[in-house]
Amino acid sequence: MENKLLVGKPVSRLEGFEKVTGNAKYAAEYAAPDLLYGYVVNSTITKGKILSVDVSAVLELAGVVKVFTHENRPGLAWFDLQYADMDAPPGTVFKPLSDNKIRYNGQPIALIVAEDFETARYASTLLKFVFEEEPFDTLLTQNLEKARNPKKGMSTPLKPPPPKPKGDFEKAYKNAPFQASGDFLHATEHHNPMELYATTTVYEGEGKLTIYDKTQGTINNQLYVANVFGLKYKNVRVLAPYVGGAFGSGLRPQYQLFLCVLAALELKRNVRVVLERKQMFSFGHRPQVVQSLRFGANTEGKITAMNHSAVGETSKYEDYNEILVPWSHKLYPAANTLFEYKLAPLDLATPIDMRAPGGVSGMHAIECIMDELAYKLNIDPLEFRLRNYSDIDPSTQKPFTSKELRQCYEKGAEKFGWNLRNPKPASTIRGNKLVGWGMATGIWDAYQFPARAEAILTKEGKLEIHNATTDIGTGTLTVMTQIAADEMGLSLDEVSFYYGDSKKPFSMFQGGSAITASTGAAIVVAVKELKKKIIKKIKDIPDSPFKEIPEEEIVFRNGMVHQINQPNVFISFNEIIRANKNKVIKVTKLGGPDLIKIRKFSKATHSASFVELEIDKDLGTISVTRAITAVAAGKIINPKTAKSQILGSMIWGISKALHEETLLDQHLGKYMNANLGEYHIPVHADIPQMEVIFAEERDSVINELGIKGVGEIGMTAIPAAVANAIFHATGKRINDLPIHFEKLL
Known part of the structure; x- marks a missing residue:
């Protein structure tokens, strides 16, 4: 009897009962x-x-x-x-x-x-x-002249400087028959887990x-x-x-x-x-950011010039920086580019990464400019993106390990009904409400860090996995157990994943949508090594039927080791332990990206978001009524927990677009709304009908499992999709986030 594969199945959270009953203990609850x-x-x-x-x-x-x-x-x-x-x-x-x-x-x-x-x-x-x-100086907009290049330091290999200029941007932009430009201001947001x-x-x-x-x-x-x-x-x-x-805090x-x-x-x-x-x-705040963009296109609707300049906030004692400006050139080809990123040191605490740091702010500006350029060209915004679609990374000319963004566009648009959209702004009315439809593209890096996992065949013939990673509520415990169970040929209840402990084998912090790929790949490597060790031991058993069987013909399933085509040739895990003098069998193995292979490719997750909203004609109040995000993130280990991650990202994206900001009094140099009564976040009434679509994406290059993270990608397209929908509803471009109703009156 074959094991039922668990990877790809919507398994409920294994720790869910402990959390909803209050049995799960948090840092301040340990006696x-x-x-x-x-x-x-x-x-x-x-x-x-x-x-x-x-x-x-x-x-x-x-x-x-x-x-x-x-x-x-x-x-x-x-x-x-x-x-x-x-x-x-x-x-x-x-x-x-x-x-x-x-x-x-x-x-x-x-x-x-x-x-x-x-x-x-x-x-x-x-x-x-x-x-x-x-x-003191605390307001970014009053200190832009003090902006400088970030200091170079070996501590930020994941945050490289902007790419070098290409071609002659100024000339190409000046000569472009269609131009779009804009300035964007993003307010401070504070973490509030x-x-x-x-x-x-x-x-x-x-x-x-x-x-x-x-x-x-x-x-x-x-x-x-x-x-x-x-x-x-x-x-x-x-x-x-x-x-x-x-999520970064x-x-x-x-x-x-x-x-x-x-x-x-x-x-x-x-x-x-x-x-x-x-x-x-x-x-723990996302920094204030000022961005300026200029895009040019030819009469065929192809982008010819891209300029993205940004100034971010940092403290006066550290240089916190984000990857803000290069995203457009990982999506859209352009012969002439100019990317600039500077920091303005202020008398504030050092900012910290907040879900999709840099990506969600940068993509908001990029995708709003793309929308504006599409209108000037009189091309549907989705068609405009498809005309500038690239199967390779335009910034490096390297192929992607996989890219199914086109599938995200097609599936998302079909589900949303994008073809029914009236392109004329302020043309769709529902009662006393202006109706707007907007869409945008999302992108995020597909990170993988080195990780070490210990795999143990216990005296009871079950599997234990040990790794120091945490689970911040994303379902890590569940997906790691699924991965290990499939690799060992066991059911979920025969596998235990022990984590959240610095005494356990090495893991990077859980961030960047990297842990499933990092620890998950390490588990695969460790269990494969454990199986090799077990095979060696069963071959050494006196009169073992496996002695002459090649390793590639030996399989693990249902708590037993079988010859692949001879179901009667088998030995149970319990028998293996007894033959091993009742001692556990264990290995510890390091897993990580294949740097030699991966450097030949570009790697990213992609998404497309579609948003419908209503705006009250008299009051200017904005209500998001529908949102769909289609995601290409390689193999999805657990559709249920992955969907939850995307839904959470979408809500946060709506919050960034319409709700969240920490108000800084420039005379006092302090945040004035340091509480959840005045720091606005979405409540149930603010959450619309939302759907998540996963594109079918096979990736044989990225890692052992073909997986990419989903924590951030669901957020990066939403703020721009909301802003573009507001333009479609009203004909007004509002580039500062969050967008308040008084700007529409």
């Missing part, structure tokens, strides 16, 4: 004896110095154990390091409590540790600081720590803590089996981790530090 609680105090000024700190009233309060400030912070190995984690950009990483300088509003400047949380929080109101304020940032540090004695942390990378945080505090790596264990959302270790470990080591006690919702706005 620890004799636990102390820390409360972070943040700066109320934007730039300057701390002249003095008065802790006397705090220390008189019953239950307060210690107050940590820059004046009594213990010495650390940290200060000899420039980079403290794997995701640190070039520059000098921010060091909490390192000195009396204030670099941004909300900077952590003290930690109060008490016997309970309420006492620590109340004590923060008694802590007195005297500041000396200095002038459901789970607040929290760390529980268990002091094990003699410099040993067990840390429960909200993170996307257990090993990254292990390296960070060991490096900062001068500890042995083996003495620092970071656990994150459940993570309540992250947990790539870098956040300051509550530093402060919690600092207190635990100094006090030799167990300590927990949890940030409040307002404190979540003191780090």
Whole structure:
């Protein structure tokens, strides 16, 4: 009897029961004896110095154990390091409590540790600081003249500089019979995962720590803590089996981790530090971005000139950069190109990656200009993209490992009914509503990182897989179990995937839509090696019927090893373990991209999004009524969890287009809506009818499984599709995000 393949099947989340019943424990929920609680105090000024700190009233309060400030912070190995984690950009990483300088509003400047949380929080109101304020710059639009090229640094291999100019853009654009240009401003957005940032540090004695942390990378945080505090790596264990959302906010270790470990080591006690919702706005934001684009096309509707210039925001101590401008040339051929990207250092915290960093902002501008150019050419926007379609990567002239974007266009348009669209703006009316249809293209890189997996045939004849990756709610546990089960010829309940633990074999942080390809490929490599080891052992069994059978004729299915064409020649996993003196059989293997093979290709995921919306004629209010996204992402391991990822991306894309922005007061240098009452995100009433289509895409080059990530690709096309639909409904081009109804009045 053949095993039923699990890869490609819509398997429900294996951890779903634990999550919906509350049995799943998050970073702030782990019990620890004799636990102390820390409360972070943040700066109320934007730039300057701390002249003095008065802790006397705090220390008189019953239950307060210690107050940590820059004046009594213990010495650390940290200060000899420039980079403290794997995701640190070039520059000098921010060091909490390192000195009396204030670099941004909300900077952590003290930690109060008490016997309970309420006492620590109340004590923060008694802590007195005297500041000396200095002038500051926080608004990007007022500091564009200070923009400069990003500093070069070996820490950003995944964020290369823009491609060099090609041809003569200025001449080609001037001579182009059809031109489109525009300026785009993107507001700040802040991460707000459901789970607040929290760390529980268990002091094990003699410099040993067990840390429960909200993170996307257990090993990254292990390296960070060991490096900062001068500890042995083996003495620092970071656990994150459940993570309540992250999508970039947990790539870098956040300051509550530093402060919690600092207190635990100094006090030799167990300590927990949890940030409040307002404190979540003191780090973790998508940066302000200003973009300028100019595209030119000939009378045949072919693009001849492309210019994309952008200025992004960074802090004054690190150079955070995004891949913003090159996306158009990975999609559309043009003989003359000019791409520029600069950074404006501001007195703000370093931005951090947020779902589809750079891609969703850059593609919004690109696809709105494409839409405008299509109108000027009097060509349907979808047809215009098809006229400029390329089967190879125009920026490198390399073939893609696979590209089924054309299929995304066709399937998405058919499902949406795009052929019924009246092209004239403001021509479609439904009652008192203007109706708009818009579409856009999406693209994202298909990343794969090295990963190491341990595969074990247990004494019970089952399979265990070990890897340090996290699951931030994307279904990682489920898809890894599916991959391993298929490779070993077992059912789901015969496979256990252990993860979220820095003691386990290496994994990069979970980000960039890379973990399924990275850890999944490592699992395939490890299980293949385990099967080789098992085959060798069964051949060595006395009188083994497999002794003379070639390895390629031996298969694994239903918990047994068979000869492929002789079903009566078999041995069970349990018998193999008994023959191995009841010892487990295990291997650890590194998997990763084939760099020699892959460098001959370009790799990307693609999508096409179609949006319908209604705009009230009198009020200008915007309601998205339908949205469809078609995605080409190689083999889909689990259509159910993958669809959930795309739907989540689409909602976030609508939110970016119409809702989310953190408002910065340029006079105070602080964010004014640091709460979920005034930081607008979509609610159920804002979510339209949404559909996801997966293109059939076979990729025999990208990795062992032919898979690409789906976390980001569902978002990159949505904001432009929404903006283009607003133009179709009203005839107004609004390039600044988010789009507010008053701009339509």
